[in-house]
Amino acid sequence: MAKTDDILLALSRTIPDCIESVGPFKYRGKTHRLIDNFASLQHTNCDVCGNDPIFDVSVIRSEKGDRLNVCNNCIDQITSRSVSSWFKAYRKKRENVMENRVYIDGLSSILAMYERNELPFEISSKDVEVLRKTFVQMCNGLDPLTKQKQLVDCYLDFLRGEQKIEGQKITS
Numbered sequence: 001m002a003k004t005d006d007i008l009l010a011l012s013r014t015i016p017d018c019i020e021s022v023g024p025f026k027y028r029g030k031t032h033r034l035i036d037n038f039a040s041l042q043h044t045n046c047d048v049c050g051n052d053p054i055f056d057v058s059v060i061r062s063e064k065g066d067r068l069n070v071c072n073n074c075i076d077q078i079t080s081r082s083v084s085s086w087f088k089a090y091r092k093k094r095e096n097v098m099e100n101r102v103y104i105d106g107l108s109s110i111l112a113m114y115e116r117n118e119l120p121f122e123i124s125s126k127d128v129e130v131l132r133k134t135f136v137q138m139c140n141g142l143d144p145l146t147k148q149k150q151l152v153d154c155y156l157d158f159l160r161g162e163q164k165i166e167g168q169k170i171t172s
């Protein structure tokens, strides 16, 4: 499995815990629980305030099984927790990891090759440190600085170039 897929899987496994940690809460005198949160692609309105349309939807369920779709403001109010910002942060992380897929998987290979002394080019220990730091940042869903990305691009190009030459040697 590619490193990026590993990270995305680990990230998605934090959702049930977050949903569970909200615990039961009262809404209109009845006990409810948060059961889901998703980014809606269909037209959805908030069953609590009527806000329409809503894009981030929290689904709550009463003990009787009635389900309600709830907007960000309302879910934070009725649970007295910052549920919406947790999910916003989660989505942003996920988005960043997916956007940086090429960098994350590339760096994962470069750093592994470096550890095994298998890199087909020279790299300074200073650059290795920058690459490691950038890799950790990206794995944590942060978006690195442009100059960090440029350095990664440079080494990814080296690696592609070397692999191309290797390929030509084998085929010719």
Ligand SMILES: [Zn+2]
Binding pocket: 046, 047, 048, 049, 050, 051, 070, 071, 072, 073, 074, 075
């Ligand atoms: Zn609402």
